[in-house]
Amino acid sequence: MSITQKLATSISSSSSSFLAPSNFSSRRQNVSLPTKSVSIPKCVATPQEAQTAYKTRVSRNENMAKLQAGYLFPEIARRRSAHLLKYPDAKVISLGIGDTTEPIPEVITSAMAKRAHALSTIEGYSGYGAEQGEKPVRSAIASTFYSDLGIEIDDIFVSDGAKCDISRLQMLFGSNVKMAVQDPSYPAYVDSSVIMGQTGPYLKDVEKYGNIEYMRCNPENGFFPDLSTISRPDIVFFCSPNNPTGAAATREQLTQLVQYAKDNGSVIVYDSAYAIYISGDNPRSIFEIPGAKEVAIETSSFSKYAGFTGVRLGWTVVPKRLLFSGGFPVAKDFNRIVCTTFNGASNISQAGGLACLSPEGLQAMQEVVGFYKENTNIIVGTFESLGFKVYGGKNAPYVWVHFPGRSSWDVFSEILEKTHVVTTPGSGFGPGGEGFIRVSAFGHRENILEACRRFKELYR
Amino acid sequence: MSITQKLATSISSSSSSFLAPSNFSSRRQNVSLPTKSVSIPKCVATPQEAQTAYKTRVSRNENMAKLQAGYLFPEIARRRSAHLLKYPDAKVISLGIGDTTEPIPEVITSAMAKRAHALSTIEGYSGYGAEQGEKPVRSAIASTFYSDLGIEIDDIFVSDGAKCDISRLQMLFGSNVKMAVQDPSYPAYVDSSVIMGQTGPYLKDVEKYGNIEYMRCNPENGFFPDLSTISRPDIVFFCSPNNPTGAAATREQLTQLVQYAKDNGSVIVYDSAYAIYISGDNPRSIFEIPGAKEVAIETSSFSKYAGFTGVRLGWTVVPKRLLFSGGFPVAKDFNRIVCTTFNGASNISQAGGLACLSPEGLQAMQEVVGFYKENTNIIVGTFESLGFKVYGGKNAPYVWVHFPGRSSWDVFSEILEKTHVVTTPGSGFGPGGEGFIRVSAFGHRENILEACRRFKELYR
Known part of the structure; x- marks a missing residue:
């Protein structure tokens, strides 16, 4: 932005025409008559301000x-x-x-419209929902996607999408962990890791960040990494079917992955956002693999299942049996993160999610x-x-x-x-x-x- | 959870009944007949697993x-x-x-229902929106709340609520900043600071975290802190009208606050989530104070304005003139955070927000x-x-x-x-x-x- 532009914006600083509850009629005028405010006294920036841009003394986050x-x-x-x-x-x-x-099927959008209308009634209005999601939605996710897998309703955290949950998971892990990631993979894993300070600087020659294990997935290895070549990570982000390669891991490969996590005491963050696209008999959930509940978190989303990319709804499963080295349950800390940094997915989106999981x-x-x-x-x-x-x-x-x-x-x-x-x-x-x-x-x-x-x- | 319970859940680990696209009719049966899966072979946990809980080697985040x-x-x-x-x-x-x-007024819920229904049409369907929010919503927020204040449309980031934005701001600042907060105040400021590692441990005797400046607000000081007594913070969280005390700062007090931030090179995060409840002529926005655009961010929400606590919609204003010490614009980094850790507010909620800002x-x-x-x-x-x-x-x-x-x-x-x-x-x-x-x-x-x-x- 040029200094002239800066001046132009600063010159218009003045008192707000923000609505005051005591003054109904003039407020409505404000809204419909944008020129009303011309008579308000202007605050003119001093020449000093215009010539050298003011800087705070707060350092940019080096991550x-x-x-x-x-x-x-x-x-x-x-x-x-x-x-x-x-x-x-x-x-x-x-x-x-x-x-x-x-277009989203009508059975789903009708449920959302109905919930929206209900919010105008005494009986149908709802305010803050549980940060972890509405019980019927958690229950429907558990029974639809995790039936017989030992995943319980309170292991499921409903969210505004898998991408958002990935960042919340990174906040949960903090800066003192080392992650591994499929290479190539969805960029939110690496970028959120960088933001949280888990990595070293970007190394231009190898096009990688320091302190991340990039697990190469290519046609030669059938898009499944050679786990023997990577040094022990704390967290393994694993997306299957993979974005971008489209490769879905087999049951044998995932069994190998879970065993690797067990042997190394690592936590798998399994992204199954595309599981509904699987044609073969590849596992749809990491929790189909025995023992996974002790080493894995799973995140998924209605975005690609139901065209909810704009509606925003997803979920993350954190089993109670997943424990930090000291024995503290990961789910307890994730719950604290969700309660502190999030306020639940939109109740209307959740009504849509529930409709998605009906037979129709x-x-x-x-x-x-x-x-x-x-x-x-x-x-x-x-x-x-x-x-x-x-x-x-x-x-x-x-x-x-x-x-x-x-x-x-x-x-x-x-x-x-x-x-x-x-x-x-x-x-x-x-x-x-x-x-x-x-x-x-x-x-x-x-x-x-x-x-x-x-x-x-x-x-x- | 008892060991018997753990066993019970682990015993049921088996292959998922997750829907496979190749198999329509049996899938519908799965959904309506939850008992179907009884015949699936069970994976029995080994006695070893049941006796000593497996722990990963990942340390709990000390924050x-x-x-x-x-x-x-x-x-x-x-x-x-x-x-x-x-x-x-x-x-x-x-x-x-x-x-x-x-209940939410019908003019608002009807707009949301209409948007929901439109998602079932070719013309009305929309997928990913801009992470920063839909342009008409950003524009309506700018003209309704910041008319004549020099806030531009692209200074406004639409979100799923102020609480969520507070955490995103903390991610933006990172762990190497020191914050100040009104005491008492909305707990999300302090808790998110602790999670990000900005603080020392909790000090039981004073009931405070280390490395946070608690700015006492009580009847004796008219609920406005004595700024001369606090040591320089990087970030000042300031909520007015305050949650919980209900005190709204006067124009003189906010002028003093902005001057304090200028003198100290601090950034104010101004929470105006209750501004619509102001009866007097107290400022509704920090940007009514000359110079605030160089030192302040403002976050607000439709939650208490329109009963959107469950619908989820808010916004944050980061002026382009707010710069880190090295001259880098704070808004650019906030934009990067929003694009990486968030995917935009629900399009249906945004339709509601737009309706809120119509004259009706x-x-x-x-x-x-x-x-x-x-x-x-x-x-x-x-x-x-x-x-x-x-x-x-x-x-x-x-x-x-x-x-x-x-x-x-x-x-x-x-x-x-x-x-x-x-x-x-x-x-x-x-x-x-x-x-x-x-x-x-x-x-x-x-x-x-x-x-x-x-x-x-x-x-x-």
Whole structure:
């Protein structure tokens, strides 16, 4: 911001036209007549203030300073906007950010609308809910996703989404832990770790932060890391089906992972946000693996299950048997974090979540998921027909396309420039993603088909 | 949990009945027939597991261990439940937690219901919104509450509530800052500071955490701290109208506060969650004070404005001119925090917020606020008639009643035991609250009247 701009904003500092309860009629005027305030005396900034910007004496958090560039997805959105400025008439198709596009089934939205209306009645009004979520929602999550797995209702914490819970988990762990993460993986794990001060600085040569174990997942190892090569982490973030590679771990692999955690006394944070996309018999929950309740937390979300990316609802499971080294239950501290830093998910979103888990809701969710899985097949087929090696897709709404020897950001730019299709560069998910592009299957069918036509034109 | 219980839960570990997309009809059966899974082979825990609880090697976060007891309000809820167990037939009235009770005006809930229904249409569906909030909502907040104050749309970050933003601000500041806080004050400031590692251990003798400046606010100093007695803090949390004392700072006092921050290079986090309850001409925003944009952040909420305690919507203002000591804009780091640890407020809640700020919505909000203010007058009148010294009430929905020489928790228990009315003990807000009780004015009229009748019986 230029100094002139700064002056312009400071000059307008004056008393607020904020509504005062004692004064109904003039307030309504304020709202409808934005010019009313012209007569209010202005406070003029002193020339001194305008010439040298005032700085506080508070130091910037050095962990924030370690972060590289912006968070990946806003950065993609920024590049998309820049592209639109350059080509205002282009029909841009977004297969980048992994954002759901299909309408939410009515059985679910009706339940939310009903809850909203009920808030206008004496009987239906509710204020603060339990920070951990409404009991019927916790109960429905337990019985739908964890039936027979020994997960109890009070092990489940309902939230405004898995991404938000990941940060709350990082607050819980604090700064004195060392984490391991699949490479590539969803960037929120690493970025929140950096923010919490768990890492060293960013090492440009290897494109990694210090004090994080990057567990390489690539076609050579079947996208499951060689656990014997990493030095003991406290926390292992593990996402399956994986974002971005789309790989779903097998029962044998997860058994190996749980055993590794047991042997090393590590805690697994298992992200199952895409489990509903699994076609095969891969486990949908880490708690299907015997012994996992002693070493694992699971986080998941309605975002990709029910198109709730904007509605916001997720959950995290912290079993009572998961204990810190001194024997203190992790769940007790997570509960304290949730109660102190959060105030529960929106009651309307929770009504939606409950409807998702009704028999009709479950079927409706599956139909939308089935639609996205057809999209996935179309994208996989397209890239395979063009001779690319393609991974993912079968158990996840993401297609992981290999461009050997090329820079992901170069391929991202080439595709955007030549086809007006937004994808996500693999290297945005970690150095192990270099040479790959993630194509999201979230889109209207005609956009998926059109994008595939353009891919064929570009790469035929 | 007993070892037998542990065994019982571990015995049921087995494969999940989680929905598989390939298998529609049997899935629906699963959902409606919870007994289906009986035939699934069980995984039996080894006797070894049952006898000695497995512990990970991850140390408990030492900051979490510093926290005293539970977060205040869940603790109050716990005591309320215990009371109900003891007196199952008692008509308990809750004037404790500060939870809104009156229905949300229909103009607001209709907008939310409409948005919910629209999510079932192609045109009305929206997925991920901007992490910072929808533009029309940011714009309406700017023009309604900050008109003429030089606050721009992109200075405003829409959130799921002020409490959640307080924690995000603490993540932004990190562990190497020293904070000051009004004593007494809303416990989320101190507790989130402890969690982030900004403090020393809890000092039992003074009932304070180390490395926090407690700024005593009491009747003697008109509930405004003597700033000359505190040693320089980096961050000053300041809530006005104050929770719990109900005191609203005057323009002169806030001018003094801003000057103090300027002189010391401190950052003010100004919590204006109760500003709509101000009756007099006290400032509604810190940004009414000239120069505040260089030293202050403001956080606020629709919770107490529109009964959104369960709907969840708030906002935080971080002016671009607020700079760290090195010149880096605080807003840029806050934006990074919001993008990394949060995914935006629910789109349905945002539709509600927008409706709140329409002319009809503003008037409807004011009517509900007016109702609670009448409640406040009834409570103030009751305690005054009983000879108590009463503070707050005029500019806030909280009445701060003095019981000189008595323990707050004792008075809390006495009132609960003898009148079945839940209040909040003043000492729960810091040592400066000892000897006081906070009575919330959020309640149905008949409950407020009945509670006051019982107070009169107890203390006449």
